[in-house]
Amino acid sequence: MSALPPLDDPTLPQGVRARFIEGVNGLRMHVLECGERGRPCLLLLHGFPELAYSWRKVMPTLAEAGYYVVAPDQRGYGRTTGSDNRYDADLAPFRPFNLVRDAVGLVHALGIREVASIIGHDFGATVAAFGSLLRPDLFRTMILMSAPFSGPPTIPSGTGSKGPSIHETLAALSRPRKHYQAYYCTREANLNMHGAAQGVHALLRAYFHHKSADWKANKPYRLAGWTAEELAKMPTYYIMDLIDGMAETVAREMPSEAEIAACAWMPEAEMRVFSGEYGRTSFQGGLNWYRARVEPRLQPELELLSGRTIDTPSCFIAGRSDWGIYQVPGAIERMQNEACTRMSAVHLVEGAGHWVQQERPTETAGHVLAFLQSQR
DSSP: OOOOOSOOOTTSOTTOEEEEEEEETTEEEEEEEESOTTSOEEEEEOOTTOOGGGGTTTHHHHHHTTOEEEEEOOTTSTTOBSSOOSTTSOSGGGSHHHHHHHHHHHHHHTTOSOEEEEEEETHHHHHHHHHHHHOTTTBOOEEEESSOOOOSOOOOOSOOOOOOOHHHHHHTSSSOEEEHHHHHTSHHHHHHHHTOTTOHHHHHHHHHHHTSTTSTTOOOOOOSSSSHHHHTTSOTTTEEETTOOHHHHHHTTOOOHHHHHTOTTSOHHHHHHHHHHHHHHOSHHHHHHHHHHHOGGGHHHHHTTTTOOBOSOEEEEEETTOGGGTSSTTHHHHIIIIIBTTEEEEEEETTOOSOHHHHSHHHHHHHHHHHHHHTO
16 A cells, blocks of 8 residues: 555645654654644644544644644554554554653654643543653643543552453343443454444444434433443443444434534534545554553553652543543542642533534633643
């Protein structure tokens, strides 16, 4: 396959530029940027199944406020190349410490020695959080979106009782279920999603719709605990029916033609950027992030940070209709009360689901800028 040029799409807002940065921790990294170099830098890290393009709607506003804004296609995604994204690849490059190394390598390649804020959405929030733990000298503030960070893993004591796993108890429910992250770790997941009967474009349209505020049943609330019965109260994009793949799961929630036409935050031309990239690359690069997080041989490294807190100024932004806030019971409380010692605010944006910076870009950018202004 010949190398693709930087993304040049008519849906990119004016002022947002695309280019490649060579030699970033073994990657040729594709980035979007906006604003003048030399200004304070904001590093924006996307989640799954997303791209640097997910930040397009907030980048110009942040740049107009005086920032140099950089958003990469992260390892395994989009037009960034140099990683082995196969299912049978070594997962070590996808572990959190190496993903932080990607971020550090990028800012150093840009000649930047201090980042005003590292901002992560969804799985990008994990990279932002571990980046803040590992390099608070480089990442001066932190903004997490949609995925609360409850702290690094604790060192196992070896004294806990062993009972059925959450996956076993989910499968044993009267309506047998499975956790989406466990599904994402299977070989089947990419085969099912990339080879979806409805096609990648329709799969992503339904997936984005299902997790957005447009899906009116998204009315999240705190769950009582990490039990199968409680987790099964969440929508099927998180707690799937045992026999279904993600393609079948989201197909049931495919929006109508009228709903698609009315979706101002994700018109078809913009949706085609996502489906074009994932149709070309498949989903496996991003799915390897999930696999690396549960790979037993990669866990002890994270335990080095056990007990450490994020002490840089921080805030959290999510859509009020985002189940991601509560998908791990107690995580948002631990983030505010224990993991992040200088978290100044938690903003839940009305009219947004999981894709807060795309569904409500004006409000999201406003919260980001208000937080940054408060740190001056």
